[in-house]
Every structure is written in structure tokens, then in C-alpha cells.
Amino acid sequence: MGLDLHTIFILFSILAFMFSGLLVLAGLHAGAIKGIKQWALANLLLGIGLGATHFFNVYTPGHEWAFVFSATLITTGIGLQYIGIRAFKNLPYDRRILLLLGGIAFVQNLWFVVLHPDVSARSIANSLLFAIVYTACARELLISAESPLKTAYWFTGISFTIFSALMWFRVIKISLVQPGADGLFINIPLNQVSFFITSMMQLCVTFGFVLMLNYRLVLDLQKIASRDVLTGAFNRRRLEEEAERLRGRCLRMGESLAIMMIDIDDFKLINDRYGHPAGDEVLRHLVTISLASIRAEDYFARYGGEEFCILLPNSTEKEALALAERLRRTCEATTAVFNGEHLDSTISVGVADSISAGLEIPSLVSAADQALYSAKQAGKNRVVAYSAMEEPH
Numbered sequence: 001m002g003l004d005l006h007t008i009f010i011l012f013s014i015l016a017f018m019f020s021g022l023l024v025l026a027g028l029h030a031g032a033i034k035g036i037k038q039w040a041l042a043n044l045l046l047g048i049g050l051g052a053t054h055f056f057n058v059y060t061p062g063h064e065w066a067f068v069f070s071a072t073l074i075t076t077g078i079g080l081q082y083i084g085i086r087a088f089k090n091l092p093y094d095r096r097i098l099l100l101l102g103g104i105a106f107v108q109n110l111w112f113v114v115l116h117p118d119v120s121a122r123s124i125a126n127s128l129l130f131a132i133v134y135t136a137c138a139r140e141l142l143i144s145a146e147s148p149l150k151t152a153y154w155f156t157g158i159s160f161t162i163f164s165a166l167m168w169f170r171v172i173k174i175s176l177v178q179p180g181a182d183g184l185f186i187n188i189p190l191n192q193v194s195f196f197i198t199s200m201m202q203l204c205v206t207f208g209f210v211l212m213l214n215y216r217l218v219l220d221l222q223k224i225a226s227r228d229v230l231t232g233a234f235n236r237r238r239l240e241e242e243a244e245r246l247r248g249r250c251l252r253m254g255e256s257l258a259i260m261m262i263d264i265d266d267f268k269l270i271n272d273r274y275g276h277p278a279g280d281e282v283l284r285h286l287v288t289i290s291l292a293s294i295r296a297e298d299y300f301a302r303y304g305g306e307e308f309c310i311l312l313p314n315s316t317e318k319e320a321l322a323l324a325e326r327l328r329r330t331c332e333a334t335t336a337v338f339n340g341e342h343l344d345s346t347i348s349v350g351v352a353d354s355i356s357a358g359l360e361i362p363s364l365v366s367a368a369d370q371a372l373y374s375a376k377q378a379g380k381n382r383v384v385a386y387s388a389m390e391e392p393h
Contacts, residue, residue, distance in 0.1 A: 009050055012199045016047030019206045026213060033216055035088030038080045039209050045077035046202070064117075068109040071126060075105035078133045081205070085140045088212065104129060123174050131167035134160045137205075149215045156208025163201045228302040230280055231287040239301035239309055243361045246299075246313050250359055258312040258320035258353040261368040262290075262327075265346045265380040267306035278338040279306075282345050285336035293327050309365075317353035317385050324349040324383040332381065348375040352386035 023040035030036055053070040079101040086093040105126070112122035141157030144150065226238035234242070250257050264270075264286060271279040283306065290300050290308065299311040312320050328347055336343040350372025357367035367386040375384040 008196055008199055009053070012202065013047045013051040015199070015203060015206075016043045016050065020044040020047060022210070023206075026210065030213060030217065031220070033088070033213065033220075034090065035084040035086075035209075036213065038084030038087055039206070042077040042080035042084060043206060045073045045080065049073035049077065064114045067113050068106060071109040071113075072102050072106045075126075075129060075133075076102045078130060081209075082133055082137050082140070084209070085137055088209075088216075089140070101129070101133065120174050124171050127167040127170045127174070131164045131171070134164035134167060138164060146219070149212065149219060152208060152211040152215050156205055156212060159201050159204035159208055163198070163205065166197055166201070231283050231302055233287050233291075233308065234299060234301035236301060236303055236309075239299060239303070239311065240361070242299045243311055243364075246311060247359055247361055249313070250354060253314075255314045256316050256354050257359065257364065258315040258317055258351065259364050259368045260310040260312070260320055260324050261303070261350045261365070261372040262286075262308040262310070262324075263348050263372055263376070264306040265348055265376075267345075270343060270345065274338065274341065274343060278336075278341065278343055281338040282336045282343050285334070285343075286331060286345075286347065289330050289334065290327060293323065293330065309368075315353070317351055317356060317387055320351045320353065321383060321385050324351050328381065328383055346381035348372060348380050349383040350375055350386065351383060356387040 020040050020043035023036055023043065027036035027040065049070040049072075052066055052073070076098055079098045083093045083095070083097060108125040108129070109122060112118045112125060138157045138160035141153045141160065143153065143157075145153050226234055226241075228235045246257055249255065264282065267279060267282070270282055283302075286308065287300070287302075290310065294300055294310060295312075297313055301309050301311075303309040310320075310323075312323070328349060331345065331347045336345065350368045350370065352364060352367035352371055354364060357364050371384040371386040371389060374389055375382045378384065
């Protein structure tokens with residue numbers, strides 16, 4: 001069987017069905033990631049639409065209505081790809097877009113296939129509609145995004161751009177040839193090249209979405225592995241990784257690095273009096289306050305139990321001391337609420353920097369811990385700087 005239009009249509013349909021099944025299986029293990037169902041259904045509709053178009057034109061010609069419905073399914077499938085992209089990005093979308101696209105496709109194909117048959121006009125109208133939706137898909141993906149998701153976005157977006165360019169080229173080319181000379185299944189170079197490239201691009205955009213899904217899963221797993229489940233703050237492992245990275249930056253740039261060790265005062269008494277769920281709420285309350293107080297470039301993490309740590313790049317002990325004091329006052333002035341009960345709590349904070357304790361991370365942590373211990377010994381609910389201790393060691 002030669003590589004003619006019939007072969008291309010059959011392969012296109014088979015690929016669409018296979019990708020639909022692949023996405024259904026991927027959706028079973030994708031957790032809360034959205035957009036997969038829309039893309040699976042899109043490939044199913046594309047497979048049915050293309051398969052029906054081929055079958056009725058080649059084996060049972062004369063079924064004009066079958067072509068109308070096939071074109072409507074294909075257009076709806078492309079619209080589902082657009083909605084799937086929006087859903088994947090957690091952006092709002094309007095399902096009425098599908099009704100609009102399907103309605104336009106149905107009306108224009110009804111007109112140019114059944115009521116006033118015109119092969120060229122039908123091809124131009126359908127290609128224009130496809131080009132508009134492909135352009136919208138490309139626009140959603142050719143954006144700035146976190147790496148490596150950006151790679152998948154741009155690969156898929158460029159594929160949609162080529163798709164759109166191909167449709168615009170087809171519109172121009174058909175407009176220049178003799179009317180009626182470009183029937184869908186006529187083996188002219190335009191049709192052969194157009195549908196071969198279309199098949200390849202459909203393969204690329206679906207592969208691109210699978211790539212997007214894979215990168216999103218990787219990023220989600222990385223976030224899960226680096227976050228404390230209870231509070232949502234970074235965990236100790238992530239903090240230590242960032243600390244080593246910042247240490248290298250400080251060595252290269254000659255910057256200082258400050259650190260704050262924070263401990264909730266009398267946390268055990270809160271758990272004993274109100275229960276562990278109440279204690280968990282106090283922890284989350286501190287995290288909320290802290291994240292609202294620090295800079296975007298600072299790193300806040302749960303170090304263990306009721307102890308937290310903040311890394312402050314390019315900061316001195318004096319600057320960290322001012323932040324710690326603001327944080328302490330905010331915690332003292334606000335309360336966590338659990339089951340209608342107001343839970344008062346305070347914090348003690350130890351502060352150190354690389355100027356007084358050195359850039360070795362264990363030494364820096366140890367210095368802040370010593371300052372924290374001094375704050376506890378001095379009566380709690382206070383901030384102590386390592387350099388201000390009587391005998392720092």
C-alpha cells in the first residue's frame with residue numbers, strides 16, 4: 001500500500017485512537033492534573049471524524065451528511081485541545097466554546113457540502129476555522145514558564161504554530177487554484193503534503209502534551225519531596241540543599257548569609273492542653289505569619305517539631321535581627337483559632353550570620369541554635385543575636 005492520501009488518513013485515525021487510549025491510561029495516575037480528559041476525548045473525536053470521512057468517501061460515496069458530521073467532530077476535537085490546555089494550566093475556560101466551534105463547523109459544512117456544494121469554499125472555510133483555533137492553542141503555550149515545563153510548552157506551542165501556518169498556506173493555495181480542483185481525496189501534491197505534515201504535527205502536539213504531563217508530574221513530585229506535609233513550608237532536606245547553594249553564591253559574590261532559628265514557646269503545653277490538632281494549627285499559623293513577613297528570595301523551612309529556620313541571602317545579622325523582632329511581635333499580637341478556641345503563642349528566635357559564625361552551614365546553624373537556646377534561657381518570647389552573646393562559641 002503506497003503512501004497516498006488514503007494511507008495517511010488511515011494512519012492518522014489509528015494514531016489518534018492510540019493516543020486517546022494512552023492519555024486515558026495516563027489520566028489514571030496523574031492525580032489532580034487537569035486537561036487529560038479533554039485531550040483524550042479530543043483524540044477520540046479526531047480519530048472518529050477522520051476515519052468516518054475516509055470510509056464514507058472511499059467505500060460509500062454520496063453520504064454528504066456523514067462528511068458534515070465528521071467535520072463537526074474534527075473541529076470539536078481541536079476545540080477540546082484548546083480547552084485541555086487551559087485546564088492543564090488551571091485557567092478558567094468556557095465549555096460553550098465547543099458549542100460555538102461545533103456549530104460553526106456544522107453550518108459551514110452543511111452549506112458547502114449539502115445545500116450549495118463547493119469543494120474549494122468548504123476547504124477554505126474549514127482551514128480558516130482550524131487556523132484560528134490552532135493559533136489560540138499556540139498563544140496559550142508560547143509563554144514564560146518554570147523549567148523544564150517551559151520546554152514542553154514551547155515544543156507543543158511551536159507545533160501548533162506550524163499547524164496554523166499550514167492551514168493559512170492551504171487557504172492561500174486553494175484560493176489560487178482552479179475551483180473544484182482540490183477535492184479532499186485527489187492525490188495532488190497540495191493534499192499529499194498538507195495531510196502528511198498535518199499527521200506529523202498532530203503526532204507532535206499530542207507528544208508535546210504528554211511531555212507537558214510528564215514534566216508536571218516531575219515538578220509535583222519534587223514539590224512534594226521538598227515540602228513539609230503539615231505546614232506546606234520547605235522541609236529540612238530542601239533547606240539544606242538551598243543552604244549549600246547559597247553558600248556557594250556567597251563565596252563567589254562575597255555576600256553574607258544570615259540565619260534565624262525559631263522555636264514556639266511552651267509548645268508541649270499547647271498540645272497537652274488543647275490536643276495535637278490544635279498544636280498543628282499553631283504551627284500553620286506561624287508559617288502563615290512568617291511567609292507573609294519574609295522576602296521572596298528568603299527560604300523558610302520547618303526544621304523539626306516546633307522549630308523553624310529562615311535563610312536570608314545577602315543579609316547581615318543586624319538585618320535579620322530586625323526581621324526576627326517584627327516576626328516575634330506579630331506572633332505575640334495574633335492568635336491561632338481552632339474550633340472557636342483562641343490559642344495564644346509566642347516564639348523565641350536565635351539569629352546569626354556568616355560574618356560572625358563563618359560560611360560553613362553546620363557552624364552557622366549551630367551559632368543560631370546557641371542564640372536560640374540563650375533566648376529560651378533568658379525567659380522566652382525574645383530574640384537573641386549570636387554576636388551579642390557574652391561568650392559565643
